Amino acid sequence: MKFIKPKNINNLYETLDNLDQQYLLAGGTDINVQIKNGTIRNPNIVYINHLTELNGIEEKNDLILIGSTTSFSEIINSRIIKKHLPLIHSSLQNFASPLLQTSATIGGNIANASPTADVIPILLVLDAKLMLGSKDNTREVFLKDFFTGYKKTVMKSNELITKIIISKNAESKYQTFYSKVGSRNSLTIAKVAVSSMKRVEHEKITDIKIAVGSLNEYPRRLYKVEEYIIGKSITDIDYEKVEEFLNMEITPISDLRSDKEYRYHVCVNLIRTFLNE
Numbered sequence: 001m002k003f004i005k006p007k008n009i010n011n012l013y014e015t016l017d018n019l020d021q022q023y024l025l026a027g028g029t030d031i032n033v034q035i036k037n038g039t040i041r042n043p044n045i046v047y048i049n050h051l052t053e054l055n056g057i058e059e060k061n062d063l064i065l066i067g068s069t070t071s072f073s074e075i076i077n078s079r080i081i082k083k084h085l086p087l088i089h090s091s092l093q094n095f096a097s098p099l100l101q102t103s104a105t106i107g108g109n110i111a112n113a114s115p116t117a118d119v120i121p122i123l124l125v126l127d128a129k130l131m132l133g134s135k136d137n138t139r140e141v142f143l144k145d146f147f148t149g150y151k152k153t154v155m156k157s158n159e160l161i162t163k164i165i166i167s168k169n170a171e172s173k174y175q176t177f178y179s180k181v182g183s184r185n186s187l188t189i190a191k192v193a194v195s196s197m198k199r200v201e202h203e204k205i206t207d208i209k210i211a212v213g214s215l216n217e218y219p220r221r222l223y224k225v226e227e228y229i230i231g232k233s234i235t236d237i238d239y240e241k242v243e244e245f246l247n248m249e250i251t252p253i254s255d256l257r258s259d260k261e262y263r264y265h266v267c268v269n270l271i272r273t274f275l276n277e
């Protein structure tokens with residue numbers, strides 16, 4: 001195993017372009033576990049947490065740009081995030097533990113592509129985009145198009161996530177909701193997570209966005225459920241229909257943490273709770 005610490009961002013891009021197989025090390029809270037348990041063997045480990053170009057939160061016109069190595073504690077404590085994106089501020093309070101929040105990064109949480117990653121359902125309802133950088137190219141990809149399968153993404157081997165891009169107005173006129181259900185409040189991996197935003201005008205739901213975690217091979221939006229709900233008043237929603245569409249969009253599994261029936265019913269109840277709020 002070889003550790004590489006690039007001098008600057010261009011040196012990082014050169015390094016990624018020249019290596020055959022490599023892993024990035026940001027906060028290390030996922031990758032160090034994988035190295036220790038032997039899932040990752042003999043690769044090149046490229047350290048990125050010291051590169052200032054990848055860190056920090058800034059406002060640019062009507063956008064908020066979050067550098068990929070920004071830690072969860074920096075995000076939770078950010079004045080910009082509290083002001084414009086309170087859903088992110090409030091939802092991440094229960095991410096891991098205060099200690100983990102100081103090292104775990106937002107880019108690492110997304111790139112690790114776990115079905116249980118906390119930040120992904122939150123960013124999905126905010127219609128976030130990712131900026132991917134490499135030696136010769138910078139491109140933007142909607143987060144909803146980033147994952148292609150279990151732990152698989154559209155990222156090329158010489159690319160990395162440089163920034164997360166969110167509209168400053170993403171939450172405006174929306175009521176927001178986030179619930180992560182685990183075995184306890186702190187240091188828990190989600191059995192089910194639901195993030196949602198709805199816009200209600202004259203008792204009608206004129207828009208709704210719902211994203212779930214831990215219910216598929218990667219977190220995703222429930223477009224069929226959303227489509228059924230949009231345009232209806234709360235009293236007109238038929239929950240049997242909601243369950244029918246939900247069944248088409250989630251594939252819960254039974255594992256050590258929970259069984260699939262439990263996951264399914266918790267998800268239905270969380271959606272119902274938010275609709276009736």
Ligand SMILES: Cc1cc2nc3c(=O)[nH]c(=O)nc-3n(C[C@H](O)[C@H](O)[C@H](O)COP(=O)(O)OP(=O)(O)OC[C@H]3O[C@@H](n4cnc5c(N)ncnc54)[C@H](O)[C@@H]3O)c2cc1C
Pocket residue numbers: 023024025026027028029030031032033068069094095096097100103104105106107108109110111112116117118119159160161162187188189
């Ligand atoms: C005790 C414990 C509790 C945890 N609790 C939670 C929890 O409550 N919720 C939750 O969601 N997760 C949790 N996790 C998982 C982990 O902390 C998060 O996924 C974290 O955000 C990963 O970020 P990192 O910077 O540590 O990533 P790293 O471990 O440095 O990297 C993770 C993966 O992402 C890749 N990567 C990192 N940065 C980039 C980038 N910019 N571009 C492309 N690829 C990149 C790496 O190559 C690696 O494959 C927990 C982990 C531990 C050990």
